[in-house]
Amino acid sequence: MAKTASRIIKVDELARVEGEGALRLRIRDGVIRDVKFRIHEPPRFFEALLRGRIYSDAPDITSRICGICPVAYIMGASQAMEDALGVQVTGPLRDLRRLVYCGEWIESHVLHVFLLHAPDFLGYEDAILISKDHPELVATALRLKKLGNRILEVIGGRAIHPVNLKVGGVYKIPSRAAIRSLRDELQWAVETSLELVKAVSGFEFPDYSYDYNCVALKHKDEYAICEGRLVSSAGLDIPVSEFENHFGEEHVAHSNALHGASDTGAPYLVGPIARYNLNFDQLSPLARTAAQEAGLPRKVDNPFLSIVVRMVEVLYACEEALSLAEAYEEPDEACIDIVPAAGEGFGCTEAPRGICYHHYRLDEQGRITFARIMPPTSQNQKQIERDLWGVVERYMELPDDKLKWRCEQAIRNYDPCISCATHFLKLDVDRG
Amino acid sequence: MAAGKKPRLAVWKFSSCDGCQLSLLDCEDELLAVAEAVEIGFFLEATRAQVAGPYDISLVEGSISTPRDIKRIQKVRRQSRVLITIGACATSGGIQALRNLSDVDAFVNMVYAHPEFISTLATSTPISDHVKVDFELRGCPIDKYQLLEVLNAALNGRKPDIPAHSQCIECKLSGTVCVMVAQGIPCLGPVTQAGCGNICPGCERGCYGCFGPKEAPNPAALSGRLLELGMDLRQTRHFYRSFNTNAGAFRDESARLESIDG
Numbered sequence: 001m002a003k004t005a006s007r008i009i010k011v012d013e014l015a016r017v018e019g020e021g022a023l024r025l026r027i028r029d030g031v032i033r034d035v036k037f038r039i040h041e042p043p044r045f046f047e048a049l050l051r052g053r054i055y056s057d058a059p060d061i062t063s064r065i066c067g068i069c070p071v072a073y074i075m076g077a078s079q080a081m082e083d084a085l086g087v088q089v090t091g092p093l094r095d096l097r098r099l100v101y102c103g104e105w106i107e108s109h110v111l112h113v114f115l116l117h118a119p120d121f122l123g124y125e126d127a128i129l130i131s132k133d134h135p136e137l138v139a140t141a142l143r144l145k146k147l148g149n150r151i152l153e154v155i156g157g158r159a160i161h162p163v164n165l166k167v168g169g170v171y172k173i174p175s176r177a178a179i180r181s182l183r184d185e186l187q188w189a190v191e192t193s194l195e196l197v198k199a200v201s202g203f204e205f206p207d208y209s210y211d212y213n214c215v216a217l218k219h220k221d222e223y224a225i226c227e228g229r230l231v232s233s234a235g236l237d238i239p240v241s242e243f244e245n246h247f248g249e250e251h252v253a254h255s256n257a258l259h260g261a262s263d264t265g266a267p268y269l270v271g272p273i274a275r276y277n278l279n280f281d282q283l284s285p286l287a288r289t290a291a292q293e294a295g296l297p298r299k300v301d302n303p304f305l306s307i308v309v310r311m312v313e314v315l316y317a318c319e320e321a322l323s324l325a326e327a328y329e330e331p332d333e334a335c336i337d338i339v340p341a342a343g344e345g346f347g348c349t350e351a352p353r354g355i356c357y358h359h360y361r362l363d364e365q366g367r368i369t370f371a372r373i374m375p376p377t378s379q380n381q382k383q384i385e386r387d388l389w390g391v392v393e394r395y396m397e398l399p400d401d402k403l404k405w406r407c408e409q410a411i412r413n414y415d416p417c418i419s420c421a422t423h424f425l426k427l428d429v430d431r432g
Numbered sequence: 433m434a435a436g437k438k439p440r441l442a443v444w445k446f447s448s449c450d451g452c453q454l455s456l457l458d459c460e461d462e463l464l465a466v467a468e469a470v471e472i473g474f475f476l477e478a479t480r481a482q483v484a485g486p487y488d489i490s491l492v493e494g495s496i497s498t499p500r501d502i503k504r505i506q507k508v509r510r511q512s513r514v515l516i517t518i519g520a521c522a523t524s525g526g527i528q529a530l531r532n533l534s535d536v537d538a539f540v541n542m543v544y545a546h547p548e549f550i551s552t553l554a555t556s557t558p559i560s561d562h563v564k565v566d567f568e569l570r571g572c573p574i575d576k577y578q579l580l581e582v583l584n585a586a587l588n589g590r591k592p593d594i595p596a597h598s599q600c601i602e603c604k605l606s607g608t609v610c611v612m613v614a615q616g617i618p619c620l621g622p623v624t625q626a627g628c629g630n631i632c633p634g635c636e637r638g639c640y641g642c643f644g645p646k647e648a649p650n651p652a653a654l655s656g657r658l659l660e661l662g663m664d665l666r667q668t669r670h671f672y673r674s675f676n677t678n679a680g681a682f683r684d685e686s687a688r689l690e691s692i693d694g
Contacts, residue, residue, distance in 0.1 A: 015480040018450045042447040042497045042528075043552055048538070049530040053670060060640065064527045064675065067451020067573060115457060115478065126479030128467045138464070146460040157631045159458060160451040160573040161642075164635040171637040408480070417450075 009404050016116040016126070016408075018068050018417045023407060025392060035388045037381060037411075050371040055081045055340065055362055056167050062358070062373065063161050066417055068111070070161050071104040071152070072351030075226060076358040076373075081167045083241075084345025084362050085338055092331035093169045094226070095324050096155055099179070100165065101225050101349070102321040103151025106189070107159070108352035109272075109310045109317070110148060112415040113200065114141035117307050120409035121203040137199065144192060144314070147185050151321060154178050169335030179328040186322040193315035194290055200311045201294035206406065208391050209301040212383070213266065214274035215247075217350050223282040223316060224275070225350050231278055232268065240348040243357050244372075247379070267382035270354025271414060272309040273300050287316040303387055303413040310415070340366025351376050353415050377416045384414055439488035439587060442474035444508050446494025446501050447528055447556060451573040452519035453477050453493050459576050466580075469587060485511030489586050492565075495521040497528060497556040509563035514586050517559045518579065520572035520675040524644055527572075529556040529678035557678070567592060572642040572675035575627050595626055596647040599639045602626035608633045618658050620671060623649035623681065641674060645681035655689060665693040 007027045014021045026034040046065055050058060058077040063070035075097060082088060089097065114137070115127040124130050131138035149159035155174050156162025164171050215236070217228035231237050236246060247262055262268050277299050280288065291312045300309060340362070347358040354376030361370040391410045395403055443453050457463065457478065473483040490512035496502060509515055517523050525532065532555045559565055569582050578594055585592035595601070599621035603610060611617040611633045619638030621630075625646040632639045645651075651672070658668045672686040 013476055015476045016478065018454075018477060020445060020476075042501065044447060044497075044528040045531055048534070049527070054667065057670065057674075061527060061674065064449050064451075064572065067449040067454045070451070111454075111457065119480075125481035126472075128464070128472070128479070129481075131464055131467075142460040142463065145458075149458060149460070157635045158628070160454060163632050163637060163640075170635075171632075172635040405480075 007400060009400050009407070011404055011408060014408060014411065016119065016412060017415075018066070021416070023388070023411065025388070025403075025407065027392070027396070030396060032389060032392055035385055035392065037385060047371040047373060050360075050368045053368050055085070055360070055366045055368060058358075058360065058368065058371070059166060060161075060163075065373070065375065067160050068108055068417060069104060069351045069353065069356075071101055071156070071165070072349055072356045073358075073373075074162065074165050075101065075349045076347040076351075076356050077360075078165065078167045078347070079227065079349065080345040080347030080358040080360050081362075082336075082338075082345065083347060084343035084360060085167075085341060085366070086343070087168060087336045087338060089169060089336065092329055093336075095328065096170065096174065096331075097165075098226055099321055099324040099328070100152060100155040100162070102317040102324070103148045103155070105148070105225070105317040105352050106314055106321070107145055107148030107152065108415075109314045110141055110145040112352075112412075113196075113307055113310050113314070114138065114145075116415070117409075117412050118200070118203075120405070120412060121205075121307070140192060140196070144189055144196070147182075147189050147318075150185070151182060154182060166335065168338050169331075169333070171334060173330050173334045176328060176330050179325050182325045183322060186318055186325060189318040190286075190315065190322060193311065193318050194286070197290045197294050197308065197311045197315055201296075201308050203307065205302060205304040206391070206395070206409070207302075208304065208387070208394050208410075210303065210387060210390060211301060212269040212273070212277075213262065214277045215268050215270050215355065215379075216274040216278045217348060217355060218279060219282075223279050223284075223320075227349065230348065230355070233274075233277060240357070241346040243346070243348065243374075244359070247374070267386050268379065269383050270376050270379050271306070272313055272352075272354075273303065273306050274354060275350060276300060276309045276312070283312070283316050284319050286319060287312050290315055303410065306413045306415075340364075342366075353377055353417055354380060375417065377414070380414050380416070384411055384416065387413070438469070438471040440473040440483060440486075441470040442485070442487040442490045442508075442512065443477070444474070444490060444492045444494075445476065446492065446505070446522065446559075447497040448494030448519065448521040448526065450477065450493070452522075452571070453491070455518075455574050455576040455579055456491075459580060462580060466583065486513065487511055488513050489583070490515045492517045492522050492559050493519055495525045495528060495556045495558060496562055497553050498551055499553065500551070501553075502562060505559060505562050514566045515559075515563070516567045516569060516582060516586065517565050518569045518571075519574050520570065520642065520644060520679075521556075522559050523568040523570055523679075524558050524676045525556040525678035527675050527677070530673060531556060532678055533673075569594065570625055570643040571627055575629065578627055597626055598622055598646040598649070599624045599626050599628075599630055599633070599643075602630045603633050606630055606634075611636060611638055612657070612661075616661050618661055618663055618671065620654070622654050623651045641672065641676055641682065644676035644679040649681045651681055651685035652688065655685060665689055669693065 059074040062073040157164040217224035219228035357374040359372040621639040625643040669689040
């Protein structure tokens with residue numbers, strides 16, 4: 001491609017992501033003039049339509065923000081309501097929450113790694129085509145994904161939009177036998193994930209790096225999933241309730257998502273790489289060893305390695321789920337007693353794609369008067385644009401179709417959930 | 433469909449959470465068989481590859497909520513021999529149809545700093561308000577086995593076996609003890625279409641209406657019972673106003689309750 005050419009590269013409908021988005025790049029004389037995501041996923045106004053509803057409606061309603069990570073919304077909303085109403089879920093109920101969340105990580109990560117992202121690395125349009133050449137690989141991935149869904153079903157009653165989770169606990173206590181029945185398949189899953197980490201680490205990774213400001217939850221006792229303090233690689237260490245003092249949303253013309261930015265206006269990174277970089281020491285010994293053997297550095301700065309990190313997290317989630325299933329004893333009560341009252345509460349959990357923040361205010365009857373939700377993809381959006389800028393600079397020489405695919409692959413590094421962000425992508429590269 | 437040629441399938445998304453089309457990818461045991469039986473012409477969540485229309489079967493997820501959607505669904509209809517809507521958004525307008533009861537400008541102002549960037553309709557409506565729909569599959573989300581049944585039926589040119597009876601029938605058929613009769617738990621089962629596998633009563637929770645109104649429901653009678661069980665008028669109204677808030681019988685009953693409440 002001659003450097004003097006004017007190029008417009010566009011992707012009107014980005015594939016293998018959740019939701020609707022587009023990308024547009026404008027390059028002139030070999031210099032990038034503009035990089036824009038467009039999110040045309042229509043706005044759905046969740047924060048507005050929650051007003052006036054009773055606090056206990058929030059988990060079920062917000063779960064409909066996203067069919068891929070409903071547990072992140074159910075859990076974040078429940079936690080925020082519990083914070084507002086002064087109760088805390090502990091003991092076996094807390095373990096159940098962590099277990100069902102492991103199920104969502106397994107299901108969502110395996111979906112993304114093998115069905116949505118691996119085709120970019122292997123040069124296929126989709127995973128169905130991979131299955132023609134590598135039937136075992138796809139069959140194994142589907143079995144692992146099914147196990148994630150199985151965990152969601154056993155605890156939550158349903159894989160997509162689970163019904164058995166609520167503010168304060170669960171509707172019905174899952175039986176010890178039902179939870180124990182997951183063990184055999186989880187044992188298989190731990191061994192299989194180890195193999196799959198190796199398989200994924202053998203992919204070829206484009207050359208690009210960025211010094212990310214990673215943001216994730218950190219918990220004193222465990223690799224944070226359901227709770228913790230918010231920490232960053234820039235040294236931030238705050239309770240969840242201070243999130244809005246340090247991070248904001250910007251509303252830009254080309255997007256129906258509100259872009260996340262730190263208080264300095266700089267982009268930041270949430271998700272698997274952020275968690276791995278900040279909480280590596282809290283991974284299991286097996287997961288740490290697998291990461292090292294897969295060639296992952298202690299601090300990952302190449303976003304294309306996110307697929308390996310995601311697979312390491314699958315391995316960890318399978319191990320963690322196995323140990324939770326083995327230790328599970330039925331709680332005495334399905335749910336903590338809750339008395340509706342006025343209050344303000346905050347919740348934040350590690351959705352598969354990164355921190356998902358909830359903030360509500362309730363009146364004295366426990367009705368919602370204010371709601372604010374920050375999904376991970378909104379927070380990552382600014383960083384995605386920054387990465388695209390760098391990837392295009394690095395791979396400017398590629399012909400348009402290859403550059404376009406490379407950009408799509410770079411976007412998929414984030415497993416963007418456009419439905420969540422309400423908000424995403426057409427690549428439209430304008431080299432004119 | 434031409435003989436010897438695989439039927440061409442397209443999956444379209446409008447305003448939604450992606451959960452219903454994910455149900456297809458969640459058919460872990462059947463996905464590759466489905467992919468074998470059809471030619472996937474358009475399915476953005478799964479593939480970059482696109483084959484131009486016309487399509488033998490189009491699955492449509494999501495509701496119509498922007499000016500652009502209205503044009504796009506007309507185009508989808510023109511290209512589709514059989515058009516099947518999947519899920520509560522596509523068949524009734526979804527949770528986002530709660531906006532139909534409010535001032536959408538106020539909603540935009542509440543969520544976005546620059547309302548002038550946002551293009552949205554005042555309503556969220558089902559696909560059938562805009563184009564002819566050949567079959568509507570209910571659920572928030574749909575049940576994947578019902579989806580396989582509908583696909584199978586469409587591929588074989590027969591009527592899908594999807595019952596329109598209530599959740600109550602499903603509970604009776606599966607031997608689930610009635611949570612409303614036995615425990616006094618408010619339940620929408622008597623007016624809600626079956627299809628989920630009565631999972632909520634199975635979890636000792638009342639049905640909350642994911643599958644929308646059953647055929648010929650009597651919600652006024654149910655509301656009377658819900659009030660006796662201790663729900664107030666507002667709670668009862670909100671019970672109908674969730675994922676199928678804009679579905680005929682639910683919409684009308686919630687409006688009736690609102691008029692009583694004043």
